[in-house]
Amino acid sequence: MLFYMLLSYAAASGPSWLIAASFQTTVVAGMLCAPLLYDDVRARIPRAALGVGVLIIAGVLLMQFGHAQGALDAKGWIALLCVVASAFAYPLGNRGLLLHLERTGVELNATQRVFGLTLASQPAWLALAAWAWLQAGPPSSSQLWLALGVAISAGVIATILFFQATGMVRDNATALGAAEAMQAAEVIFAMLLGVAFLGEAWPRGQALAGAALVVAGIVLFAWIVAHDARRSAREADALQTDRGS
Template identity: 65%
Template sequence: MNAPARLALAAVGLALASALFFTSTYVLNRAAALDGGHWAWTASLRYLWTVPLMLPLMRGRWTPLWRAMRAHPGAWLASSGIGFVLFYACLSYAAASGPAWLVAGTFQLTVVAGMLCAPLLYRDARRRIPPAALVTGLIAFAGVLLMQRSQAGGRLDAQAWIAIACVAVSAFAYPLGNRGLMLHLERAGIELDATQRVFGMTLASLPLWLPFVAYAQLAAGAPPLRQVGLTGGVALGAGIVATVLFFRATGLVRRDPVALAAAEAMQAAEILFATAIGALWLGEGWPTGHAAVGALLVIAAIVLFSALVARRPPAAA
C-alpha cells in the first residue's frame, strides 16, 4: 500500500473514532432537554466550557494561533459563525424537538454535505464532486433513512419535522465552516494543527454566543447544575476529543477530495452509536424491521469508503 493510501486510511480511522465521541452530543443534549434545560444554554455552555478545558492543550501553541487570528479576524469569525455557532445552535434546538436517534440520523446528511459544498469553495480540481464517493455517501445516507423510518414507525409529528429542518442546516454548516477555515489557512500559507484550529474557532465564536446567553437567561434563568454538568461532558467528549480528531483527520487529506469525503462520511457511524446508547440509557426504542437493513448499509458504506481510499494511486495525493 502506498503512502497516500495509508494516510487516507489513517484519516478514515481517526474520523471513525471521532464519530464515537461525537455521539455524546445527541445523547447528552437530549438528556438535558428531557430535564427541561433550555436549548440556548445547551448550545452556549458547550463552547464556554471548551475554552478553559482546552487551555492545557495550548501550551506552546498559542503564539502562531494568535498571529493567524489577528491577521485575518474576519475569516475566523465567519468560519466559526458557520461551523460552530450556526451548526450547534441548530443542533441544540433540534435536541429539544426530537429524540436522539432522529437528530443523529438527520445529521448524517453531512456524509454528502461537504462534497456538495465543494463547488462553492474551491477553484481547483477539488471543486469536482467525486462520483464514487458521492454514490457511497448516498448508500450510507440511505441506510440512515431506513433506520429512521423504522424508529419513527412511518409517522413524524410537527416537532420532529422542525428538528429535521434544524439538523439539516447544521449538517451543511459543520463541514462548510471546517473546509472554509482550512482553505483560508491554505491560501494564506499558514500551518496550524487540529488543536489550534479547534481552539481558535472556539475562541472566535465566543462573542457570537453572547446573545444566546442573554436570551437563555431571560427565557429560563440560570441553568440547572445537571445541565451545566451535561454540557461539560459534551464539551469534553464532542467539543474537544471528537472535534480535534475530526479536524486532524480532515486536515491530513484536505487536498484529496475522495479521502476528505471519506473522512467526513465516517460520521454516518454516529447513528449506530446513538441508537444503541439512546436505547440503553434514555429508554428510547431499539431499531426494528428495516432498521437492520439500514444498519448494514451504513456499515457497508464505511467498508466501501475504506476500500476507495486504500486503492488511491500515489498521484491522487
C-alpha cells in the same frame, strides 16, 4: 455556532440515534460544497464517493420514516431540516477555514483551529446564553455537569481529532469525504448509549435497516479510499519505472 444551535434544537425532537443518523447527510454535504469552495481539481465531486454518500442518505431516510411509522409530523420535518442545515454548516466551516489558511499561507494545527473558532464565536455564544437565561432561568447542577461532559468529549476531544484527520487529507477529495463519513459511526454509539442510559427503545424494522445501510456506507468509503490509494501507488511506481528506463 450555527451547527451546534441547529443540532441542539433538533435533539429535543427524537431519540439520540435518530438525530445522529440524520446528521450523516454531512457526508454528501461536504462533497456538494466542494464546487462552491475550490477552483482546482478538488472542486470535482468524486462519483464513487457521491454514490456511497447517497446510500448513507437512503439509510438516514429509512431510519427517519421507520421511527415515524412511515410519516413524519410537522415537528419531525422541522427537526430533519435543522439537522440537514447543520450537516451543511459543519463541513462548510471546516473546509472554508482550511482553504483560508491555505491561501494565506498560515499553518495552524487542529488544536489551534478549534481554539480560534471557539474564540471568534464567543460573543454570539454569550448572547445566546443570556437569552436562554432570561427565557428559562439558570441551568441546574445536573445540566451544568452534562454540558461540561459534552463540551470536553465532543467539543474538545472529538472536534480536535476530526479536524486533525480532515487536515491531513485536505488535498484528496475522496479521502476527505471518507474522513467526514467516519462520523456515521456515531449512529451506533448513539443508539447503544441511548438504550443503555436514556431508556430509549431499540430501532426496529425500517429504522434498523437504515442503520445497517449507514454502517455499510462507512465500509464502502473505506474500501474506495484504499482502492484509490493502491491505484495512486501503482501509477507512481509505473511513472518511476518509465523514467528509469
